[in-house]
Amino acid sequence: MNQNIIHSLSKSDNFFLLAGPCVIEGEKMALDIAEQIVKTTDRLNIPYIFKGSYRKANRSRLDSFTGIGDIEALKILAKVRETFGCPVVTDIHSPAEADMAAEFVDVLQIPAFLCRQTDLLVAAARTGKTVNIKKGQFLSPEAMQFAVQKVRDCGNMKVAVTERGVSFGYHDLIVDYRGIPEMQSFGCPVILDATHSLQQPNQSRGVTGGQPEMIETIARAGIAVGVDGLFLETHPDPANAKSDGANMLPLEQLPALLEKLCAIRRTVASF
Numbered sequence: 001m002n003q004n005i006i007h008s009l010s011k012s013d014n015f016f017l018l019a020g021p022c023v024i025e026g027e028k029m030a031l032d033i034a035e036q037i038v039k040t041t042d043r044l045n046i047p048y049i050f051k052g053s054y055r056k057a058n059r060s061r062l063d064s065f066t067g068i069g070d071i072e073a074l075k076i077l078a079k080v081r082e083t084f085g086c087p088v089v090t091d092i093h094s095p096a097e098a099d100m101a102a103e104f105v106d107v108l109q110i111p112a113f114l115c116r117q118t119d120l121l122v123a124a125a126r127t128g129k130t131v132n133i134k135k136g137q138f139l140s141p142e143a144m145q146f147a148v149q150k151v152r153d154c155g156n157m158k159v160a161v162t163e164r165g166v167s168f169g170y171h172d173l174i175v176d177y178r179g180i181p182e183m184q185s186f187g188c189p190v191i192l193d194a195t196h197s198l199q200q201p202n203q204s205r206g207v208t209g210g211q212p213e214m215i216e217t218i219a220r221a222g223i224a225v226g227v228d229g230l231f232l233e234t235h236p237d238p239a240n241a242k243s244d245g246a247n248m249l250p251l252e253q254l255p256a257l258l259e260k261l262c263a264i265r266r267t268v269a270s271f
Contacts, residue, residue: 005087005130006229009047010189011225015265016229017041018089018107018132018191019254020051022244023065024073033234033251040255044262049087051081051231056243057093057111065242081106089132095123100128102127111137112164112196115147125154134162134193134228145186160189162231163222165197173199175218177225182226191229192222193246199213209227212238214235215249216257219226223264230261 009016009227019037024030034050041048054064054073067073077088089107092098093114101108108124112134124131133147144161151159161183165173175197183190197218198211219230238248240248250256 005049006132006157006160006189007158010228012047013269014262015030015223015227016047018049018051018229018231019234020243021235022233022248023053023056023067023242024076025242026068027076027079030076030080033081033236034084035252035253038084040088040258044258046258046262047167049089052077053091070120078104084174089192092124095119096126098123103130106130106152107132110134113141118150120148121147122154125151125156128156130158131156131158131161132162132191134164137165137167137173144183148186148188162191163191164193171200173197177221180227189228192227193231194219194222195233195249199247212247212249219257220262220264223261224268226268247256
C-alpha cells in the first residue's frame with residue numbers, strides 16, 4: 001500500500017482508528033490483538049490501522065524493554081497487514097530507519113519528542129509513505145504547521161498530525177481541544193492520542209505513570225469536537241505489558257468504548 005492512507009480513511013462518515021499495543025512483544029500477541037480489534041472495527045464500520053512500535057527508543061531507564069529485534073518485529077507488522085488486510089503504522093527514530101521500516105509498513109510515525117527533527121521528517125517524507133507527526137509536548141498547535149510543511153516541501157502531501165497533550169508542570173499533560181481545529185486548518189487530518197495524553201512522565205521511580213481510567217473521557221471529548229481519527233494503545237493485560245502499561249486500555253474494554261464513540265460521532269454529524 002502506498003496510497004494516501006490516512007487521508008483516504010478520513011473521508012469516511014466515521015472517525016478512523018489507529019490502535020494496538022505499545023510495542024510488538026511477539027507474533028501471537030500482535031495477531032491476537034489485531035484479530036479482536038478488526039472484528040470490532042468491521043462491525044462498527046470504523047476504518048482501522050494497526051499500530052505497534054517495532055522498537056522503543058525513548059525509555060526512562062537503560063534496563064527498560066526496547067523490543068524483540070527490529071526486523072523480527074517489522075515482519076510481524078507486515079504479517080498483521082497480510083493476515084487482516086489492514087494498514088499498519090510504526091514509529092521511526094532516526095533517518096536511517098525510514099527506508100527500513102517503509103519496506104514493511106504503510107504509515108511512518110514521528111514521535112512527539114522528535115517532531116522538529118528536520119532530517120527525520122525529510123527521510124520519512126522521501127519514502128513516499130504516509131507520515132503521521134505526533135505533536136511535541138512542548139509545542140503549540142500553531143507551531144506544528146512547520147513540521148507539516150517540511151514533509152510537503154519534500155513533495156509528500158500524505159501527512160497527518162496527532163495531538164497527544166502538552167506538558168503541564170513536571171509530571172502531567174493536558175489536552176487543549178482548541179488545537180484540533182487549529183491543526184485541521186493546515187489541510188491535513190488530525191488524530192487524538194487518547195492514551196499518551198494521559199501519561200504522567202518523569203516519575204522518580206523511572207517508570208512513566210498514567211490515568212487509563214480517563215481514556216474514555218479524553219476520547220469522547222475528542223470525537224465531540226470533530227477530530228478525524230483516534231489513536232490509542234491497548235493490551236490484553238496492561239499490568240504485565242512490556243512498555244507503557246500504565247496508559248493502555250484493557251483490550252476487553254475497547255468494543256464498548258468504540259460503540260459509545262460511534263454514537264457520539266453520529267450525534268455530532270447530525271448537527
